[in-house]
Amino acid sequence: MKITIINGPNLNLLGTRETDIYGSQNFESYLDSLKALFTDVDIDYFQSNIEGEIINFIQNSKNSNGIVLNAAAYTHTSVGIADAVKSINCKVIEVHISNTFSREEFRHNSYLSPVVDGIIIGFGLDSYRLALESIIKGG
Numbered sequence: 001m002k003i004t005i006i007n008g009p010n011l012n013l014l015g016t017r018e019t020d021i022y023g024s025q026n027f028e029s030y031l032d033s034l035k036a037l038f039t040d041v042d043i044d045y046f047q048s049n050i051e052g053e054i055i056n057f058i059q060n061s062k063n064s065n066g067i068v069l070n071a072a073a074y075t076h077t078s079v080g081i082a083d084a085v086k087s088i089n090c091k092v093i094e095v096h097i098s099n100t101f102s103r104e105e106f107r108h109n110s111y112l113s114p115v116v117d118g119i120i121i122g123f124g125l126d127s128y129r130l131a132l133e134s135i136i137k138g139g
């Protein structure tokens with residue numbers, strides 16, 4: 001089974017960026033713990049600060065069993081990423097580390113939520129594990 005994790009802009013700075021909101025662990029070390037937890041899953045990881053690169057990667061991930069997508073700030077702005085999600089048949093779970101609904105108003109809107117299969121918000125980095133669990137469980 002192959003699961004693709006896609007992180008959007010500024011998530012390369014996890015561990016040092018706004019640690020009061022996003023915590024002090026970087027994504028690479030968290031990814032290692034996910035791989036150790038899900039040894040039977042081929043976890044593919046991509047991060048980009050560039051909208052078009054994220055769109056290209058979504059299009060190229062259509063053969064994955066599922067995509068865990070944290071589009072970060074693009075969540076609230078990108079019709080292009082939403083259209084890319086709509087263009088593929090594979091399951092897509094939107095995740096956010098922080099509870100976007102307890103933050104600024106502009107973070108309450110997601111262009112992705114109406115087009116994804118499920119949403120996991122506000123569990124810190126554990127949001128990613130929960131998304132993986134749901135893809136592995138299927139349904």
Ligand code: DQA
Binds near residue numbers: 070075
């Ligand atoms: C985020 C929430 C977004 O509003 C923000 O722009 C991010 C991270 C999260 O995981 O909590 O960069 O997607």
